[in-house]
Amino acid sequence: MSSTHTIISQIFKDIVLSQNESRIIEDKMERIELKKGSSLLQAQDTVYHQYYVDQGCLRTYFIDAAGKEHTIQFAINDWWISDYTAFFNTGKAIMNIETIQDTTVYKISRSNMDALLLEIPQLETFFRKKMEGAFASFQKRILASLSQTAKERYLSFITTYPNIEQSVKNYHIASFLGITTESLSRIRKEIAQNSVS
Numbered sequence: 001m002s003s004t005h006t007i008i009s010q011i012f013k014d015i016v017l018s019q020n021e022s023r024i025i026e027d028k029m030e031r032i033e034l035k036k037g038s039s040l041l042q043a044q045d046t047v048y049h050q051y052y053v054d055q056g057c058l059r060t061y062f063i064d065a066a067g068k069e070h071t072i073q074f075a076i077n078d079w080w081i082s083d084y085t086a087f088f089n090t091g092k093a094i095m096n097i098e099t100i101q102d103t104t105v106y107k108i109s110r111s112n113m114d115a116l117l118l119e120i121p122q123l124e125t126f127f128r129k130k131m132e133g134a135f136a137s138f139q140k141r142i143l144a145s146l147s148q149t150a151k152e153r154y155l156s157f158i159t160t161y162p163n164i165e166q167s168v169k170n171y172h173i174a175s176f177l178g179i180t181t182e183s184l185s186r187i188r189k190e191i192a193q194n195s196v197s
Contacts, residue, residue: 047086056103
């Protein structure tokens, strides 16, 4: 069994695929290896692909008019990532995506995905559920930013991303939480003190 065939089984583990269906999908996905600090997507690029993360960690961020970075999402193993507003319209990206660890992704174009949905109808349900999950996560994040304290948002972050905190720069985490690095340090210190007492 090829390594690509194995990864197809991993990516689509929630559904049962025949060997022929797996080969069809395999033909439409491409493996990419990226070093830490590489750019996967830049603002103003035309977005043709979405990416499945096999290994590593990536960060999606937006740069505002003042030049300030706002981290929108981290993506780790078994997550999908793209600038979806642009991907679904084959438009220009407003987001940037960079690797913050050495990373392996599998990319699929919108046209290849549409072809797969026609050839293998059960993939429609698979991708719909992924999009539903992503939409729910983004909605929860918006509500958290409106209603939770910075400490609560940080605790949620380390629950959602338990294995990447040591690999992510403090200013990336602070940007994701919408706080300063100084505030992040204070929160960590407070949590550490409370765990000791």
